[in-house]
Amino acid sequence: MDVVLETYASIADAIALLLRPHAEVVIHDLRTGRIAHVANNFSRRRVGDESLTEIDGTMSLDGRILGPYRKVNWDGRELRSITVVLRDERQAAVGLLCVNFDVSKVERAVEALASLMRLPDPDAAPAALFASDWREAINGIIGQYLADCGQAIDGLDRRTVGELVRHLDREGYFSIRNAANHISKVLGLSRATVYKHLKTTRQEKVRDKNDDQVEDDISPM
Numbered sequence: 001m002d003v004v005l006e007t008y009a010s011i012a013d014a015i016a017l018l019l020r021p022h023a024e025v026v027i028h029d030l031r032t033g034r035i036a037h038v039a040n041n042f043s044r045r046r047v048g049d050e051s052l053t054e055i056d057g058t059m060s061l062d063g064r065i066l067g068p069y070r071k072v073n074w075d076g077r078e079l080r081s082i083t084v085v086l087r088d089e090r091q092a093a094v095g096l097l098c099v100n101f102d103v104s105k106v107e108r109a110v111e112a113l114a115s116l117m118r119l120p121d122p123d124a125a126p127a128a129l130f131a132s133d134w135r136e137a138i139n140g141i142i143g144q145y146l147a148d149c150g151q152a153i154d155g156l157d158r159r160t161v162g163e164l165v166r167h168l169d170r171e172g173y174f175s176i177r178n179a180a181n182h183i184s185k186v187l188g189l190s191r192a193t194v195y196k197h198l199k200t201t202r203q204e205k206v207r208d209k210n211d212d213q214v215e216d217d218i219s220p221m
Contacts, residue, residue: 001036002029004088005095009037015099016040022105027086028096036095043100044074051096061085061093077104134176141168142186153188161187165197174198 001009005027012025016039027037028051035049067082079100086095145164146153156164164187173179184194 002031002094005029005036005086008086008095008097009039012037012039012097019101022102024100024102026098026100028098030093030095042073042102071100073100073102077102078107079103134173134179135182138168138173138179138182139186141171141173142183153186156187161189162197162200165194166201169198169201 008027012027016023016025020040021042023040024042025037025039026035026043026045028034029036033051035045035047035051038045038047064085065082066085068080069082071079071081073079080103081098081100083099084097085093086097088094142153142164145167146156149160151160165183168174168183173183180191180194180198184191187194
C-alpha cells in the first residue's frame with residue numbers, strides 16, 4: 001500500500017470499529033485505481049479489486065470532502081456515504097477514504113417507532129371518558145392555543161398569557177373549583193400571577209361593557 005495511504009488505514013479501522021456493524025470504510029488508491037484497504041467489509045469488495053468508485057470521472061477532487069450522497073449495497077440496503085480526498089505532501093490527490101453507513105436498520109427502527117406512535121384516528125377520543133374531565137379539556141384548549149400561536153409554554157410573553165387566560169375565562173373554566181390551580185401548573189405560573197391576569201381580564205370586560213352602555217345612551221333616537 002502507498003505510504004501516504006497506509007497512514008490512513010488505522011483511521012479507517014477506528015471509524016469502522018466505532019460504528020460497527022453499521023459502517024464500512026474503504027480506502028481507494030487513485031494511482032493504481034484499486035482498493036487499498038477495507039474495514040468492516042459488507043460490500044464484498046477486497047483489497048486489490050478495481051475501485052470502480054462511485055465518484056464520477058468528471059467530478060472535481062479539488063475539495064476535501066465529497067457528499068454525503070446515496071448508494072445502494074449489493075444486497076439492496078441503502079447506504080449514506082461520504083468521501084474524504086487524501087493528499088500527499090504536495091497536496092496532490094492520491095486516494096479516497098469512503099465511509100459507507102448502512103441506514104436501512106435505522107429506517108426500519110424509525111418506521112417501527114412511527115407505527116407505535118400513529119393513532120388510527122386522532123380525532124376519535126372516547127367522549128365518555130373525557131366529558132367530565134375538565135383538566136383534559138383545559139389541556140386541550142391550551143395545547144390548541146399554543147399550536148395556533150406557534151409557541152411553546154416556556155416562550156409565552158405577558159400579553160399572550162393574558163389572551164390565553166381571557167380565552168379560558170370566556171369558556172367558563174375559572175368557575176370550576178381548583179381549575180385555577182391546574183391552569184397555573186400547566187402554564188408554569190404562580191396562582192397569584194394567573195389571578196392577576198384574570199382580574200385584568202375581567203376589569204377590561206366591565207370597562208368594555210360600560211363603554212358600550214354609554215354609546216347606547218348617547219346614540220340618537
